[in-house]
Amino acid sequence: MxxxxxxxxxHNVWKLYGPHPExxxxxxxxxxxxxxxxxxxxxxxxxxSIDVRQGEIxxxxxxxxxxxxxxxxxxSRLVEPTAGEILFxxxxxxxxxxxxxxxxxxxxxxxxFQHFALLPHLNxxxxxxxxxxxxxxxxxxxxxRAEEVIALVGLEGREAYFPxxxxxxxxxxxxxxxxxxxxxxxxxxxxxxxxxxxxxRREMQDEFLRVQQLLHKTIVFITHDFDEAIRIADRIAxxxxxxxxxxxxxxxxxxxxxxxxxxxxTRYVSRAKVVTLGRIAVPGAAEGAAGTLxxxxxxxxxxxEVEAAxxxxxxxxxxxxxxxxxxxxxxxxxxxGRGGRG
Amino acid sequence: MTWQPSRAVWMWLVLLAVTLALARxxxxxAVPGWMQIDMAGAVSRFMDWLVNTASFGLFTxxxxxxxxxxxxxxxxxAVRMALVEGWVEGRRSEARTILPPxxxxxxxxxxxxxxxxxxxxxxxxxxxxxxxxxxxxGQWESAMVTLASxxxxxxxxxxxxxxxxxxxxxxxxxxxxxxPFLDLMQTVPTFAYLVPILFLFGFGPVSALIATVVYAMPPxxxxxxxxxxxxPSEIRDFGVMAGCTPRQRLTRVLLPTALPDxxxxxxxxxxxxxNMVIIASMIGAGGLGFDVLNSLRRLDIGRGIEAGLAIxxxxxxxxxxxxxxxxxxxxxxxxxxRHMRWWxxxxxxxxxxxxxxxxxxxxxxxxxxxxxxxxxxxxDLVKWININYYDQLEAVKNxxxxxxxxxxxxxxxxxxxxxxxxxxTLAGWQLGRGRLAALCLALGLFIVVNGLWEPAMTTxxxxxxxxxxxxLIGLPLGVLAASSERAGRIIGTGxxxxxxxxxxxxxxxxxxxxxxxxxxxxxxIVLYALAPAIRYAAHGLRSxxxxxxxxxxxxxxxxxQILTRIRLPMALPEIMLGLNxxxxxxxxxxxxxxxxxxxxxxxxxxxxxxxxxTGQGIVAGVSIAAIAIIADRLIAAGARRTRRKxxxxxxxx
Numbered sequence: 004m005x006x007x008x009x010x011x012x013x014h015n016v017w018k019l020y021g022p023h024p025e026x027x028x029x030x031x032x033x034x035x036x037x038x039x040x041x042x043x044x045x046x047x048x049x050x051x052s053i054d055v056r057q058g059e060i061x062x063x064x065x066x067x068x069x070x071x072x073x074x075x076x077x078x079s080r081l082v083e084p085t086a087g088e089i090l091f092x093x094x095x096x097x098x099x100x101x102x103x104x105x106x107x108x109x110x111x112x113x114x115x116f117q118h119f120a121l122l123p124h125l126n127x128x129x130x131x132x133x134x135x136x137x138x139x140x141x142x143x144x145x146x147x148r149a150e151e152v153i154a155l156v157g158l159e160g161r162e163a164y165f166p167x168x169x170x171x172x173x174x175x176x177x178x179x180x181x182x183x184x185x186x187x188x189x190x191x192x193x194x195x196x197x198x199x200x201x202x203x204r205r206e207m208q209d210e211f212l213r214v215q216q217l218l219h220k221t222i223v224f225i226t227h228d229f230d231e232a233i234r235i236a237d238r239i240a241x242x243x244x245x246x247x248x249x250x251x252x253x254x255x256x257x258x259x260x261x262x263x264x265x266x267x268x269t270r271y272v273s274r275a276k277v278v279t280l281g282r283i284a285v286p287g288a289a290e291g292a293a294g295t296l297x298x299x300x301x302x303x304x305x306x307x308e309v310e311a312a313x314x315x316x317x318x319x320x321x322x323x324x325x326x327x328x329x330x331x332x333x334x335x336x337x338x339x340g341r342g343g344r345g
Numbered sequence: 346m347t348w349q350p351s352r353a354v355w356m357w358l359v360l361l362a363v364t365l366a367l368a369r370x371x372x373x374x375a376v377p378g379w380m381q382i383d384m385a386g387a388v389s390r391f392m393d394w395l396v397n398t399a400s401f402g403l404f405t406x407x408x409x410x411x412x413x414x415x416x417x418x419x420x421x422x423a424v425r426m427a428l429v430e431g432w433v434e435g436r437r438s439e440a441r442t443i444l445p446p447x448x449x450x451x452x453x454x455x456x457x458x459x460x461x462x463x464x465x466x467x468x469x470x471x472x473x474x475x476x477x478x479x480x481x482x483g484q485w486e487s488a489m490v491t492l493a494s495x496x497x498x499x500x501x502x503x504x505x506x507x508x509x510x511x512x513x514x515x516x517x518x519x520x521x522x523x524x525p526f527l528d529l530m531q532t533v534p535t536f537a538y539l540v541p542i543l544f545l546f547g548f549g550p551v552s553a554l555i556a557t558v559v560y561a562m563p564p565x566x567x568x569x570x571x572x573x574x575x576x577p578s579e580i581r582d583f584g585v586m587a588g589c590t591p592r593q594r595l596t597r598v599l600l601p602t603a604l605p606d607x608x609x610x611x612x613x614x615x616x617x618x619x620n621m622v623i624i625a626s627m628i629g630a631g632g633l634g635f636d637v638l639n640s641l642r643r644l645d646i647g648r649g650i651e652a653g654l655a656i657x658x659x660x661x662x663x664x665x666x667x668x669x670x671x672x673x674x675x676x677x678x679x680x681x682x683r684h685m686r687w688w689x690x691x692x693x694x695x696x697x698x699x700x701x702x703x704x705x706x707x708x709x710x711x712x713x714x715x716x717x718x719x720x721x722x723x724x725d726l727v728k729w730i731n732i733n734y735y736d737q738l739e740a741v742k743n744x745x746x747x748x749x750x751x752x753x754x755x756x757x758x759x760x761x762x763x764x765x766x767x768x769x770t771l772a773g774w775q776l777g778r779g780r781l782a783a784l785c786l787a788l789g790l791f792i793v794v795n796g797l798w799e800p801a802m803t804t805x806x807x808x809x810x811x812x813x814x815x816x817l818i819g820l821p822l823g824v825l826a827a828s829s830e831r832a833g834r835i836i837g838t839g840x841x842x843x844x845x846x847x848x849x850x851x852x853x854x855x856x857x858x859x860x861x862x863x864x865x866x867x868x869x870i871v872l873y874a875l876a877p878a879i880r881y882a883a884h885g886l887r888s889x890x891x892x893x894x895x896x897x898x899x900x901x902x903x904x905x906q907i908l909t910r911i912r913l914p915m916a917l918p919e920i921m922l923g924l925n926x927x928x929x930x931x932x933x934x935x936x937x938x939x940x941x942x943x944x945x946x947x948x949x950x951x952x953x954x955x956x957x958x959t960g961q962g963i964v965a966g967v968s969i970a971a972i973a974i975i976a977d978r979l980i981a982a983g984a985r986r987t988r989r990k991x992x993x994x995x996x997x998x
Binding site for chain 1 (some may be wrong): 585591602
């Protein structure tokens with residue numbers, strides 16, 4: 004994969020709550036968890052450095068209380084970090100003045116919330132058009148644009164409904180449409196599907212991936228659901244006690260967990276869900292291959308096809324060059340959990 | 346099950362014994378001269394200075410009060426013209442009506458339309474019927490005077506409440522400063538407001554309006570602050586992320602989201618305004634309140650009941666209407682045009698009936714010949730009751746007076762004041778440690794140094810007995826209301842009605858049947874203060890988690906055991922809060938019962954009012970507030986402790 008430029012850089016960001024958090028970090032000190040607790044503070048975000056690249060889905064995953072929600076609020080500056088630097092398009096967001104910040108949020112950022120955060124007194128159309136309305140855009144123009152995104156999330160015909168008349172899944176579609184109406188460069192999703200039923204959640208994940216296929220936004224996605232994370236992420240950051248423990252692709256995370264804590268999550272994850280063909284391909288093109296498959300495809304997606312074929316498949320990279328081939332046996336090994344490790 | 350009393354319980358049992366002994370043998374104790382402070386005199390002198398000499402350089406304090414009075418007088422006169430007098434030029438015999446007031450049919454049409462708009466035709470017709478009642482029973486003009494006061498007081502109260510409430514939500518420091526004032530304003534009894542306002546603004550409708558606004562505004566401030574603070578944090582965050590400026594965030598995100606809660610505040614302002622406008626007839630509000638007051642003074646039974654029923658009709662109509670507006674939800678899009686047409690039709694109808702009034706007087710004001718008076722009916726009814734049941738009523742009254750009220754009163758008055766002070770301080774220490782103990786002691790001392798100990802004890806006796814009786818009636822009713830859907834609905838409707846009525850109204854039937862005195866006062870207080878005891882008990886019992894009740898049922902508890910061992914203990918904190926509310930309402934009613942001749946702090950305030958003695962009025966008013974605050978804080982602390990014990994609240998907030 005070609006390396007994309009960094010869209011959002013977050014360097015040594017801290018958020019401490021307590022009586023005098025600045026003093027604790029004075030002179031670039033980096034107190035550990037015990038020192039923070041001993042001084043009567045809470046370390047919601049501790050020394051986090053991550054880079055989100057243009058066009059990727061960057062998932063921040065952690066259990067409740069791990070600081071993921073505070074981190075995303077630091078990234079959007081809803082919460083003022085205690086220390087650190089947040090570079091958005093190369094400019095420090097923390098230095099932005101209130102007016103600039105309003106401008107950035109109006110045009111370059113969108114956010115989806117766990118409990119939808121729809122305005123109860125506005126109908127679907129007005130809710131979606133709201134971010135444009137506060138910018139002072141005329142009614143006809145903003146409603147035309149709102150119609151477009153409402154169609155994008157499949158809610159045509161419900162423009163006049165009020166939030167209370169919609170199901171949870173439909174409400175979140177409105178939330179998604181509303182966050183996309185300003186065509187943001189950076190899209191924050193804070194546990195967008197956690198409040199939904201499992202079946203609806205899956206459907207919404209598919210919907211989300213479909214929309215992303217069309218729009219190629221840079222995404223910061225928060226979740227506490229590891230399955231959701233590996234399903235949609237390009238890269239995942241695992242958080243615990245305010246710290247980022249590991250940043251990696253789903254495949255690496257499952258195959259090489261950096262800590263026991265991460266391994267706890269990955270232990271029962273089926274390998275086929277994360278292992279890509281590139282990893283299990285044997286060098287060299289196969290004689291009389293049954294077909295070609297891209298190296299980034301996950302085993303689960305093509306297992307049926309490969310297993311049923313009589314001959315191996317060739318694996319190609321982004322440029323169409325054959326880098327190797329996969330055999331039936333290799334796929335079966337991954338499916339039953341024998342191969343793939345290391 | 347054996348009960349193991351804790352050390353605290355033993356201590357209180359011993360203290361109770363000592364208290365009884367002291368009352369029996371020690372007797373009351375005079376407050377030494379050196380402890381008495383003439384606070385009332387100081388306040389009076391300060392007010393004199395304020396009115397006569399105080400100056401802010403460019404203008405004097407008197408100019409300021411005059412300006413305020415003017416600012417209120419103008420719109421008030423305009424509304425009165427529209428509703429009552431019409432636009433009249435010249436005086437007395439030369440008076441010439443340029444524009445008549447809005448016709449009674451027009452006003453009924455307006456309120457009906459508002460009911461339809463707020464909910465449906467049924468409500469519209471109901472509200473219209475309430476107003477028609479006012480016309481048919483000859484109360485129209487008084488009712489319109491009262492309504493005019495409300496139409497002025499309510500918008501000022503709402504606007505002021507919104508501004509202060511928003512300020513409180515935006516600047517926490519402002520909130521911290523204003524909260525104690527709001528606390529005090531809500532505990533100082535209504536009459537006490539009247540005294541300084543009477544002194545500053547004189548006798549008349551403007552003073553009454555100012556008193557009404559001051560009385561009705563605090564809940565709006567509180568509700569606004571709370572409503573804004575309880576907007577979900579995600580919606581707050583959304584406002585920021587959508588790029589709203591601070592002003593847009595407030596006006597487009599926070600206020601609209603908080604609107605349903607704010608409307609509850611509006612309903613409160615309306616009902617409190619009505620309550621106060623009636624009471625403020627004592628400083629010249631006129632209208633229905635004046636009719637009630639007048640007939641109470643002259644014991645004109647029929648007229649009093651008639652005016653009282655008119656207040657009830659007006660109160661219910663205003664309450665239902667504002668509640669409907671509070672729960673109204675925006676309809677489907679595109680009905681704006683249809684509404685517009687209706688409003689035009691309504692305006693045309695009102696204008697037409699009003700102008701036709703020039704030609705057909707019956708359209709202008711409800712013809713007197715058609716009014717129905719029930720005056721003699723009520724008088725006869727009360728007379729009949731008094732002739733036929735005099736002995737029974739008197740017997741009930743005397744038994745209760747001799748066996749309950751008087752002994753309790755004697756007991757309280759016999760207690761030496763240092764001992765009582767020590768007891769409440771100790772209670773404060775037990776429930777809330779140093780701060781609460783200090784507060785209880787300071788407030789108690791305030792009463793002592795002002796020489797109001799005896800009236801304060803009388804207040805305590807009347808309030809205590811009434812609250813006890815209200816609790817004894819309220820708790821079983823609450824249990825009943827919680828036990829079945831149907832009972833809940835019936836009792837709920839009943840207490841809704843009780844709570845809608847302005848406090849003044851309660852005096853009428855009581856005085857008719859039991860004449861003046863402590864017993865009448867007690868009955869009025871019990872009736873007025875009953876509602877929260879029932880409501881909180883029922884709510885507390887109903888909100889016990891179903892799982893816990895089921896767990897009890899599975900263990901084989903009988904219904905009685907489920908009630909006494911599971912529901913009641915779990916509902917205890919809620920029941921205590923209800924008791925707290927009952928005490929607050931009892932104290933506020935207590936002051937009004939001064940009209941029927943009690944001898945407590947309320948009477949002190951009432952006397953101060955008749956003499957326009959600001960100092961005495963304020964000191965006695967604050968003393969009542971002191972009792973209220975002590976009771977409130979002690980019970981709240983107790984309720985918190987119980988909640989913690991039950992694990993309903995974390996031990997360390």
